[in-house]
Amino acid sequence: MDATSLDVAHMLAGGMVLVSFMLLYQDRMFALLNMFALHAVILSLSVAWQALIQSAPHLFVPAAIALLLKGMIIPLALRRVVIRLGIHRTIETVGGIGPTMLFGMGISALSMVVMFKAAATADPLAREDLAFALSVLLLGLLMMVTRRNAVSQIVGFMSLENGLILAATGAKGMPLVVEISVAFSVLIAFIVIGVFLFRIRERFDSVDLKALDEFRGERR
Amino acid sequence: VNSYAIPFDAPTALLAIPGVAGTLLCLLPGYRLAARINIVATLATMLAALSLLVARPPPGVFLFVDDLNVVFVLLSAFVALTTSIFSASYIAHELEIGRLTPRYLRFYHAMYQILMFAMNLGLLANNIGLMWVAIELATLTTVLMVGIYRTHEALEAAWKYFILGSVGIALALFGTILVYLAARPVLGETQDAMAWTALIGKASAFAPNLLNVAFVFLMLGYGTKVGLAPLHAWLPDAHAEGPTPISAVLSGLLLNVALYALLRFKMLLTSNAAAYAPGPLMVTMGLVSLIFAGFMLYRRRDIKRMFAYSSIEHMGLITFAFGMGGPLANFAGLMHMTMHSLTKSAIFYTVGHIAQAKGTQKMADIGGLTESHPILGWGLVMGVVAIAGLPPLGIFMSEFLIVTSTFAREPLLALLVVFGLLVAFGALFWRLNEVAFGEVIGKSSPVRASYAPLFAHLGLVLAAGIHMPAALVAWFQNVARMLG
Numbered sequence: 001m002d003a004t005s006l007d008v009a010h011m012l013a014g015g016m017v018l019v020s021f022m023l024l025y026q027d028r029m030f031a032l033l034n035m036f037a038l039h040a041v042i043l044s045l046s047v048a049w050q051a052l053i054q055s056a057p058h059l060f061v062p063a064a065i066a067l068l069l070k071g072m073i074i075p076l077a078l079r080r081v082v083i084r085l086g087i088h089r090t091i092e093t094v095g096g097i098g099p100t101m102l103f104g105m106g107i108s109a110l111s112m113v114v115m116f117k118a119a120a121t122a123d124p125l126a127r128e129d130l131a132f133a134l135s136v137l138l139l140g141l142l143m144m145v146t147r148r149n150a151v152s153q154i155v156g157f158m159s160l161e162n163g164l165i166l167a168a169t170g171a172k173g174m175p176l177v178v179e180i181s182v183a184f185s186v187l188i189a190f191i192v193i194g195v196f197l198f199r200i201r202e203r204f205d206s207v208d209l210k211a212l213d214e215f216r217g218e219r220r
Numbered sequence: 221v222n223s224y225a226i227p228f229d230a231p232t233a234l235l236a237i238p239g240v241a242g243t244l245l246c247l248l249p250g251y252r253l254a255a256r257i258n259i260v261a262t263l264a265t266m267l268a269a270l271s272l273l274v275a276r277p278p279p280g281v282f283l284f285v286d287d288l289n290v291v292f293v294l295l296s297a298f299v300a301l302t303t304s305i306f307s308a309s310y311i312a313h314e315l316e317i318g319r320l321t322p323r324y325l326r327f328y329h330a331m332y333q334i335l336m337f338a339m340n341l342g343l344l345a346n347n348i349g350l351m352w353v354a355i356e357l358a359t360l361t362t363v364l365m366v367g368i369y370r371t372h373e374a375l376e377a378a379w380k381y382f383i384l385g386s387v388g389i390a391l392a393l394f395g396t397i398l399v400y401l402a403a404r405p406v407l408g409e410t411q412d413a414m415a416w417t418a419l420i421g422k423a424s425a426f427a428p429n430l431l432n433v434a435f436v437f438l439m440l441g442y443g444t445k446v447g448l449a450p451l452h453a454w455l456p457d458a459h460a461e462g463p464t465p466i467s468a469v470l471s472g473l474l475l476n477v478a479l480y481a482l483l484r485f486k487m488l489l490t491s492n493a494a495a496y497a498p499g500p501l502m503v504t505m506g507l508v509s510l511i512f513a514g515f516m517l518y519r520r521r522d523i524k525r526m527f528a529y530s531s532i533e534h535m536g537l538i539t540f541a542f543g544m545g546g547p548l549a550n551f552a553g554l555m556h557m558t559m560h561s562l563t564k565s566a567i568f569y570t571v572g573h574i575a576q577a578k579g580t581q582k583m584a585d586i587g588g589l590t591e592s593h594p595i596l597g598w599g600l601v602m603g604v605v606a607i608a609g610l611p612p613l614g615i616f617m618s619e620f621l622i623v624t625s626t627f628a629r630e631p632l633l634a635l636l637v638v639f640g641l642l643v644a645f646g647a648l649f650w651r652l653n654e655v656a657f658g659e660v661i662g663k664s665s666p667v668r669a670s671y672a673p674l675f676a677h678l679g680l681v682l683a684a685g686i687h688m689p690a691a692l693v694a695w696f697q698n699v700a701r702m703l704g
Binding site: 114115117118119120121122126130133134141144150153160161167168171172173174175176179180184186187190191194 | 350356386394414
């Protein structure tokens with residue numbers, strides 16, 4: 001594996017971390033969905049690149065799933081949900097953008113330190129890919145924690161999942177990687193369908209999860 | 221050796237029966253027939269599981285059977301069978317009062333079998349990726365069943381379970397990928413690098429740092445599914461708002477499947493001398509769950525939520541025991557897990573019928589059960605006596621073993637365990653006293669209940685408390701040694 005292919009792989013994975021940061025501070029719904037689509041497209045490019053440099057054509061399947069399902073269909077579907085629920089104005093963020101970004105930087109630094117140390121013996125492709133993937137994963141988790149709105153939590157979860165696909169495809173020669181990415185896509189599809197099926201807006205008059213908490217089975 | 225000599229071995233049957241039955245139940249209208257098919261299918265699964273005691277196929281690429289997963293498979297099959305019998309009488313009542321419609325019931329029965337398929341696959345999988353997919357499938361099916369009543373509370377519970385469960389599943393996948401990366405330099409880029417049978421033999425040569433990080437993710441990920449504090453938030457809601465047979469299966473079986481996954485990964489870490497010992501992490505999370513859930517029991521108003529917290533408490537205790545490790549603590553953990561599954565599902569059988577008879581799950585509106593519904597009332601009393609750990613029932617034996625084996629090694633930890641158990645004990649009996657005795661509160665409408673599953677479970681728990689057959693003891697001791 002020559003240095004250029006490694007550089008491209010790292011650039012694409014680093015691009016995902018960058019877009020994860022950009023996801024953190026989007027305060028408009030449509031902008032958030034567009035940014036997520038970009039996240040998925042970069043993932044798809046990154047996985048396709050892995051397929052090329054590892055000469056593993058089966059990895060084109062997760063790449064195609066990322067491009068079609070997460071880059072196009074799901075953002076469009078969520079767009080319709082957002083319009084139908086009439087929540088396209090702003091997103092409530094907890095704690096403000098400044099502290100969230102700082103915390104995000106801390107998390108990324110931590111994941112670099114942890115993975116470089118833990119995977120010191122692994123090959124450079126896997127090691128750096130893992131560090132980026134862990135950053136994306138933790139940033140997705142941070143986004144889920146800081147948002148109260150159900151749709152943006154879903155976006156957070158999907159960006160987290162993109163990080164996992166990045167890690168799985170970066171682990172050269174991992175068996176069942178296609179099956180796992182398909183199974184994960186099913187989970188994602190279920191979540192999106194769930195918003196439709198559960199009709200959170202109609203049932204609870206709000207997709208703000210804080211409002212849902214008040215419907216708990218037992219009041220204290 | 222030609223492994224294709226028997227075209228249809230027991231592990232395949234354990235997957236094929238629920239798989240076929242699930243498809244069939246999707247297509248069949250008519251809930252009476254569906255409930256019967258459900259029972260017949262779980263009975264057939266049980267027979268297939270029993271056959272594993274007699275003859276075991278050699279490990280395959282994707283499925284394998286060893287002493288450890290046989291315990292879980294058998295327990296799963298048995299509780300699934302009794303729950304399907306309980307479920308038949310439970311849903312008949314739900315249909316009568318219009319909480320469920322025949323269409324939803326068709327869906328419910330199909331999902332029940334698919335859940336069994338997913339759990340058996342998770343337990344029998346010889347591949348850490350396949351096991352992950354199975355646990356994800358089990359999560360999805362239970363999410364759908366928790367939300368089946370379509371009320372505010374049920375949908376909220378399902379949504380919460382879904383989001384938290386998915387995050388847990390995602391973290392577990394990251395851990396799984398790291399385990400593969402640790403195994404790859406030793407086992408190569410083959411199926412072997414994800415197969416339990418190959419991993420366990422070579423674990424000593426894996427990169428210890430990767431294993432350490434992997435276990436943290438696996439513990440957080442699968443620990444969410446086990447219901448360990450502070451990752452337990454989904455569990456009480458999911459138990460309280462779904463149909464009661466699902467609460468019984470969740471507590472009795474699905475939590476165990478996630479625990480099984482943790483135990484397998486723990487075995488990898490313990491056989492690698494350079495990796496951190498996984499025990500302290502499990503001991504800490506187990507103890508926190510035990511004590512936290514003990515206190516939370518006092519604040520419950522809903523009877524199903526109360527027993528859900530009791531499940532957190534017991535899963536904490538089981539995780540603690542396995543975290544302590546060593547033949548005696550592992551034996552106690554294994555026994556406690558079996559006893560807890562049997563007792564907790566029995567309690568949910570009674571609670572399900574009680575909630576139907578009284579028309580409420582609020583404990584304030586339930587009273588004098590031993591008078592208004594003697595069999596259910598005394599059944600609940602017996603169940604609570606068992607779960608609280610009074611002699612001579614099985615849980616007393618396992619808790620006694622956990623406490624004494626801990627006391628011999630870490631007296632301080634043993635004190636904490638006893639403290640947690642006593643706290644929970646007080647809450648359970650305080651509530652039991654209000655619900656089971658005193659003047660009759662609420663409706664006294666008769667209920668058509670099936671008592672056989674309840675007494676089968678409690679009978680087994682009592683028998684295990686009085687005398688455990690030597691063969692069973694030897695079997696559990698063997699598994700306990702395997703767990704290291």
